[in-house]
Amino acid sequence: MALEFFNSINVYAAVSFIVAFVPIIIMLWASKRGFDSSILCMDCQQCVADCPVRSVLKDAYMGPKGIQVYARVGHNEKADELMLFSCTSCMACVNACPRGLNVKHDMDHFRAILASVNLGQMAAHKHLIHMVENFNNTLDEVPLKKPNIHDQKKNIKKMLDGYGKIVGSQMNKEGDRPKGVA
Amino acid sequence: MADDVAVEETPKAPPWKAEKTTAQWGRFLVFEGCVMTRRMVGSRYTARFILDKYGFNYATMDNESCCGSPILRSGGEELANKQRTVNLLNIQKLGFDTIISACPGCGSQLSAGEAKRMGIKVYHYMELVYSLAKNGEILHPDMVDPLPPLTVTAHDPCHLDRGLGVDCNLMHSTIVNALPNQTWVECEEHDRCCGAGGGVRASQKDLSYKIRERKIKKLMRTEADIVLAACPFCELQIDEGLRKTEDCSMRSITPQSYLAMMFKDVDEGVDD
Ligand code: SF4
Ligand code: SF4
Numbered sequence: 001m002a003l004e005f006f007n008s009i010n011v012y013a014a015v016s017f018i019v020a021f022v023p024i025i026i027m028l029w030a031s032k033r034g035f036d037s038s039i040l041c042m043d044c045q046q047c048v049a050d051c052p053v054r055s056v057l058k059d060a061y062m063g064p065k066g067i068q069v070y071a072r073v074g075h076n077e078k079a080d081e082l083m084l085f086s087c088t089s090c091m092a093c094v095n096a097c098p099r100g101l102n103v104k105h106d107m108d109h110f111r112a113i114l115a116s117v118n119l120g121q122m123a124a125h126k127h128l129i130h131m132v133e134n135f136n137n138t139l140d141e142v143p144l145k146k147p148n149i150h151d152q153k154k155n156i157k158k159m160l161d162g163y164g165k166i167v168g169s170q171m172n173k174e175g176d177r178p179k180g181v182a
Numbered sequence: 183m184a185d186d187v188a189v190e191e192t193p194k195a196p197p198w199k200a201e202k203t204t205a206q207w208g209r210f211l212v213f214e215g216c217v218m219t220r221r222m223v224g225s226r227y228t229a230r231f232i233l234d235k236y237g238f239n240y241a242t243m244d245n246e247s248c249c250g251s252p253i254l255r256s257g258g259e260e261l262a263n264k265q266r267t268v269n270l271l272n273i274q275k276l277g278f279d280t281i282i283s284a285c286p287g288c289g290s291q292l293s294a295g296e297a298k299r300m301g302i303k304v305y306h307y308m309e310l311v312y313s314l315a316k317n318g319e320i321l322h323p324d325m326v327d328p329l330p331p332l333t334v335t336a337h338d339p340c341h342l343d344r345g346l347g348v349d350c351n352l353m354h355s356t357i358v359n360a361l362p363n364q365t366w367v368e369c370e371e372h373d374r375c376c377g378a379g380g381g382v383r384a385s386q387k388d389l390s391y392k393i394r395e396r397k398i399k400k401l402m403r404t405e406a407d408i409v410l411a412a413c414p415f416c417e418l419q420i421d422e423g424l425r426k427t428e429d430c431s432m433r434s435i436t437p438q439s440y441l442a443m444m445f446k447d448v449d450e451g452v453d454d
Contacts, residue, residue: 057389086380091340111259125257128381129257132265
């Protein structure tokens with residue numbers, strides 16, 4: 001009786017289903033929660049095809065998938081050479097991946113690994129970290145204080161100088177309004 | 183640090199109110215972020231101007247700290263997570279469960295990790311403007327009449343489109359089409375990166391500008407007057423690219439500045 005039950009085709013099917021798919025489902029779930037997802041990559045290169053940095057740097061930048069491969073096995077120097085810190089974090093790769101892997105999250109994570117062995121980071125990256133560690137913002141060397149909007153009104157007045165001139169919020173130069181605006 | 187957190191309250195009740203939309207959003211906290219509070223102060227002003235004009239019930243946090251997004255891209259994963267947690271805890275302490283971020287970078291950083299567990303929802307400023315348009319409440323009695331005829335296109339910021347999962351193209355077109363005399367024109371590859379993010383603009387200008395070239399080419403083809411860019415970084419990056427292009431009068435602005443530009447009294451209360 002028991003033998004008959006274990007020999008039945010349905011049980012074989014159920015067991016093979018569990019063995020084949022459950023680990024994949026668990027890993028997909030885990031990757032959505034930020035664990036290293038590169039193990040699930042099926043090497044289709046879709047992420048590489050859509051990467052804007054790759055389209056400019058061509059083979060000098062191996063794209064998310066290529067860099068991951070090296071970073072995952074601990075080839076930090078190689079990952080650095082392939083310019084891990086050139087990723088713009090645009091997430092086009094995440095969008096493109098047919099497995100829905102969070103490739104971009106892995107890039108951020110590998111950046112931290114590279115930085116911990118003093119690789120990859122450029123002066124600008126070090127400066128940003130220094131700013132936040134010491135002044136709690138990325139731009140001004142004034143600790144903790146958020147500028148009051150009332151103190152900024154002089155600058156804002158320059159930008160707003162009448163209707164139709166709020167063009168380019170950073171600075172307003174005479175004649176910078178778009179055509180069609182009075 | 184948590185002791186000296188303070189909230190700036192909304193100053194006064196406006197004479198006109200977008201009833202349906204303000205009721206829909208309730209009370210929320212506006213997270214302004216480093217770039218808007220310290221560099222793109224025009225967008226900071228227009229964001230608050232719009233919130234006051236339509237009568238939203240909001241507050242801002244006096245003691246915001248960096249959200250951690252630029253740190254995450256700089257190899258400081260641990261510090262970035264700490265920055266996010268500190269901000270979320272401060273916000274929770276003030277009793278808010280809805281954050282409106284005017285910067286997509288801050289928004290997607292704050293919405294990751296523990297925000298969900300803490301019951302905090304993060305939205306972007308454009309979703310607010312979109313609901314004004316969708317509810318038919320975007321037209322305000324203080325607007326210039328008639329509005330100047332403008333052709334408008336848009337760029338979808340990566341961290342808004344894919345980071346916060348917002349359908350930017352639908353939102354942009356709905357906002358523009360809800361305003362009279364405005365012509366919406368869709369840009370090819372509207373969701374392609376402008377090249378400013380990930381610390382690339384700060385660390386590798388040449389690469390960043392090369393990525394931008396393609397964006398500018400596509401934008402020029404639309405022959406629009408204005409490009410909406412709902413992210414202070416994209417606004418800066420695209421606006422700079424357009425200014426460097428010969429014979430180009432197209433300019434890039436945030437949706438809040440675009441909307442504020444329609445008001446007669448946009449510079450009232452801004453004194454020298
Ligand atoms: S997030 Fe980085 S790796 Fe992914 S497509 Fe964008 S630039 Fe390429
Ligand atoms: S798109 Fe996804 S599955 Fe395909 S190569 Fe990239 S990471 Fe791997």
